[in-house]
Every structure is written in C-alpha cells, then in structure tokens.
Amino acid sequence: MVEIDHDFIEQQFVTYCKYNSRSDARSQAVPSTPGQVKLAKRLVADLQDLGLEAWYNEKNGFAMGYLPGNSSQDITGIGFVAHLDTTDYPAENVLPQVHPDYDGQDVVLNADQGIVMHVSEFPELTKLKGQRLITSDGTTLLGSDDKAGIAGLFGALKAFIAQPKIEHGPIYVGFGPDEETGQGAKRFDASEFPVEFAYTLDNGQPGDLEYETFNATAAKIEIEGTAVHPGNAYHLLVNAATLANQFAAALPKDQVPEESQGREGFIMLTSQVSSIDHAELHLIIRDFDWELYQAKIHLVEEIVAQINAQLDKPRLTLELTEQYVNMGDKIRENPYIVNLVLDSYHKLGLTPNVIAFRGGTDGDFITEKGIPTPNLFNAGGNFHGKYEYATTEGMALLAETIVTICQEHVAQNGQRNEAPLGQD
Incomplete structure (x- = not known):
C-alpha cells in the first residue's frame, strides 16, 4: 500500500499559492513575469531537497527534475508536467484559507467584504464534504490552476523517495511558465526530457482524461x-x-x-x-x-x-x-499511453471520464515535439477567479494516481495494453 503524505502536499500547495506567478501576455520576457522565475527556482530547490537531480533552464523558464528508476527491468521513462503561471486575475498577496472538515455548506471567503462562495451557485462543492477545502480570501485567485498539479506531483515524488520499495522507471518532471498565454511549452526543450511519453496535470476532476484538443488558428x-x-x-x-x-x-x-x-x-x-x-x-x-x-x-x-x-x-x-494542433491523432497511434491511465484508474476505483477538451494544453506543443502528452487532472475547481479551490484529499489522490501509473508501467512491461482507443 502506497502512503501519501497529505500534510506535506497541503504545505507545499499553500506555500506555492503565495507566490505571485501571474503571467503577462503583453510581456516579451521569458518567462513573461519575474514571479514565475522565483517560483521555478523555489521548485528546483525543493526537488533537490527531496533528493532529485534538478535544474532551472534559463532559456525557457522551465524547472526540471529527474528521479532515476529503481526497477531491475529495463523500463522507459515517463514525464509529468505542470505549469507555474496563473491566469490574468489579481494574484498579489494570496492568502490561502484551509477549511478543515468542510461541512458542504456556503463558504465565507471574506466576512469583511461579504464575499461568499455559495453552494447554490457551485453545487459541486457538496461532493467535497468532509475534506480539507482550501480557498483564497476572495480578493485574489488561489492558484489551484495549476499549483494543485504541482503539489500533487510533489506528493508522488516524496512517496517514491520515502518508500523505495515502490518499483518505478525513470521519472522526469517539468514545471513550465506561461501556459495561460500559450507561449511556455512552445519553448519546451525535449532533449531535457528523454521519456517515451508524458502527462500534464492541469485542471479536471479525478477520473478525467483528455487526449484530444482542438486544432486552433x-x-x-x-x-x-x-x-x-x-x-x-x-x-x-x-x-x-x-x-x-x-x-x-x-x-x-x-x-x-x-x-x-x-x-x-x-x-x-x-x-x-x-x-x-x-x-x-x-x-x-x-x-x-x-x-x-x-x-x-x-x-x-x-x-x-x-x-x-x-x-x-x-x-x-x-x-x-x-496556435496548436490536436494531439489526438498522434496519441491514437500509441494507445498504450491512454490505456495505461485507464487501467490505473480502475485499480484506484476511479470512474474514467474521457473528454475531448474544447481548448488546448501544453501537451499539444510537447506532443508536437515527439513526446505524446495527454492530460490527467489536478482535482481543483472554479478556475480563473476568486472562487478557485482545491482539497488536500484531491491533490493526494492525484499523487496516488501518478504513483499507480508508474507502478502499472512496470507491471505491463513486455505485455502492454495496446487495445485500440475506445475499447476498454
């Protein structure tokens, strides 16, 4: 049984949310804002503290990390990607609020200003009853897009380090800038990511899987x-x-x-x-x-x-x-990448929800660079505004999902599930 450190994930998430990493589409700098550089370098330091090899790419603004495999088998590498930046919404002085044992009712974000997140407006909140709900104070966004993905990935990496009996192949991680402006992953250096395939951890609920996006001009x-x-x-x-x-x-x-x-x-x-x-x-x-x-x-x-x-x-x-090209055509040529996730979801008791994403992801650009990269989830919600939220349990489930995918990749070595997509 894999043990996931909930307190560690929550601590990392709250810490990262306090960094103003809002991107700026008008800027010509790389990354577009200095806050993203500060967060990227903090992530490099945190990866190194965990025991990973980690570095910051000055040319493209990516924080990168590498965890060697520990399997006796010859296992190909898997990559995981989350983005550093937040959308064009106030992000200075973010004050995360933890609501332990959330009661499923309206959430007062800011009593002084009368800012309330109403269940009548956001009925999905009722599904989070009993969890540790994290919100902003209503004057800024929270940053769950995509710092929930970052924190969940850190939770998985800590599990691998703390429990060396968990068998896995080489793991590469990338934390990229300027996803919200559509510019960051265009500069992604695939030579730093020697993996067979990867997954982005951007938005969505547990069980979601997106391997198709729009073509866009x-x-x-x-x-x-x-x-x-x-x-x-x-x-x-x-x-x-x-x-x-x-x-x-x-x-x-x-x-x-x-x-x-x-x-x-x-x-x-x-x-x-x-x-x-x-x-x-x-x-x-x-x-x-x-x-x-x-x-x-x-x-x-x-x-x-x-x-x-x-x-x-x-x-x-x-x-x-x-602007970007639908990754689905290339991923259909490699059905194992999707089937691996579906098999992992079943092991975790998650109901798969395969979505044709009506937008684009960093995975489109990384796929174009030769690394097929569907999107999983980060378990947050109400993205791009003051009502953003995440739960500790949701991020921990993402961490467990990442670990399970890596374990299943080892288990299926030599006997991959190559069933055509659309057949479970």
Whole structure:
C-alpha cells in the first residue's frame, strides 16, 4: 500500500499559492513575469531537497527534475508536467484559507467584504464534504490552476523517495511558465526530457482524461478604408466599418461557440475595432477534425476574397497564425499511453471520464515535439477567479494516481495494453 503524505502536499500547495506567478501576455520576457522565475527556482530547490537531480533552464523558464528508476527491468521513462503561471486575475498577496472538515455548506471567503462562495451557485462543492477545502480570501485567485498539479506531483515524488520499495522507471518532471498565454511549452526543450511519453496535470476532476484538443488558428483581418467628407462621398468614400460588418455578417451563424458543444468546432469573432478609414478584426478558428478545421479556415479566406472582389482594389488583408494542433491523432497511434491511465484508474476505483477538451494544453506543443502528452487532472475547481479551490484529499489522490501509473508501467512491461482507443 502506497502512503501519501497529505500534510506535506497541503504545505507545499499553500506555500506555492503565495507566490505571485501571474503571467503577462503583453510581456516579451521569458518567462513573461519575474514571479514565475522565483517560483521555478523555489521548485528546483525543493526537488533537490527531496533528493532529485534538478535544474532551472534559463532559456525557457522551465524547472526540471529527474528521479532515476529503481526497477531491475529495463523500463522507459515517463514525464509529468505542470505549469507555474496563473491566469490574468489579481494574484498579489494570496492568502490561502484551509477549511478543515468542510461541512458542504456556503463558504465565507471574506466576512469583511461579504464575499461568499455559495453552494447554490457551485453545487459541486457538496461532493467535497468532509475534506480539507482550501480557498483564497476572495480578493485574489488561489492558484489551484495549476499549483494543485504541482503539489500533487510533489506528493508522488516524496512517496517514491520515502518508500523505495515502490518499483518505478525513470521519472522526469517539468514545471513550465506561461501556459495561460500559450507561449511556455512552445519553448519546451525535449532533449531535457528523454521519456517515451508524458502527462500534464492541469485542471479536471479525478477520473478525467483528455487526449484530444482542438486544432486552433488565430485570424487577423485589417481593412483599409478611404475617408472623405460625407458631403463629397459619392463613389469616393469606402467605409472600413461597413466592410467589417459585412465580413462579420457573412460568417456562419451556427458555427459559433454559443451554438457548439461536444466535438463541434466554431469560428469566433473575438474583437472588432473599426472606423471609416481602418478596421481590425480578430477571430479564432477551432475544430477537432482536421478536414473540418481546414474547411473553416478556407471559408474565412473565401469571404475575404469575395469582399475584395467587389471593391476597387483588395482592401481586406488576412493574417493566419496556427496556435496548436490536436494531439489526438498522434496519441491514437500509441494507445498504450491512454490505456495505461485507464487501467490505473480502475485499480484506484476511479470512474474514467474521457473528454475531448474544447481548448488546448501544453501537451499539444510537447506532443508536437515527439513526446505524446495527454492530460490527467489536478482535482481543483472554479478556475480563473476568486472562487478557485482545491482539497488536500484531491491533490493526494492525484499523487496516488501518478504513483499507480508508474507502478502499472512496470507491471505491463513486455505485455502492454495496446487495445485500440475506445475499447476498454
């Protein structure tokens, strides 16, 4: 039986939450904020204190660690990844509050300011009754995205160190910056991570597993108008604002986020700033299916071309930027990576919940670098705001899950579960 140190996990989590590691999409620094560097170097020191080899990569801002395998078998390495940064929400002077033996009722975060987390608004809180609930004081976020993943991973590493009879192969860990801005894992150095596959530990509830994400592209459209006095405008004025509205009206009304769910993709107009002489529109294009994704991109290109064909000259320019690619296609080629998790979940009594994630993860970029990397969970909730929470028990379950995956990887050495995905 694996023993997980709950108090250690809680202590690490509370400590890491106090670091302001909020990222900044406007910054050109790597990492984007100095708080992430401070936390990364703290994690390196803590890994070394546990007995791991650990280092900080100055070029990309990753804190890295390595625990040698202790198995007599030849076992391939597994990697685990969590991110350092928090989202664009107040993160200075975070004051974590521990609510022991949570009663399942409304949680007063800040009595002076009347900030309450209501069960009526967040009914999933009732499932946490009896656990050690951790929240902020309501004036900042907590940082459970993704410091719950960090703390859970530290709990697993301590279990391996404290209980050397737990058989495992080589384990590599990476704590990366700027996940929230989508820039951190683009700089990930796969040469520092000699593993067969890895898992991110980002959001989600116990039993969740995400090995598919959207394919994603950002589109920027600039429109050149011609501004003249309206009294003299006949056949001279070209209104960029009107052309922007014409473009927006041509987009399909049923392929938008508010009309999409499950595996359905969308085209979303995220911003539009326009005047007579200039307009700028930003869109995001998303789909799980590659052909449907490409069709959406082509549709945007066609609308731009059709409007330009009606004008005296091409006035609309389109700039497309690929953001990430669905990792699912590559992971389906390696079903063992998913089946290993499902087998581990069953051993732990967890009900698997395989999700097609309607977004992207660091795993997309790491998978593109040759290391297939699905996402597990971190057991926190209400991410990206003042109502974030985590529980000590949830993070401890993540730690136990990591240990079980590593043990099962040893147990299946030579007899892997390679059943096609979708068959349990």
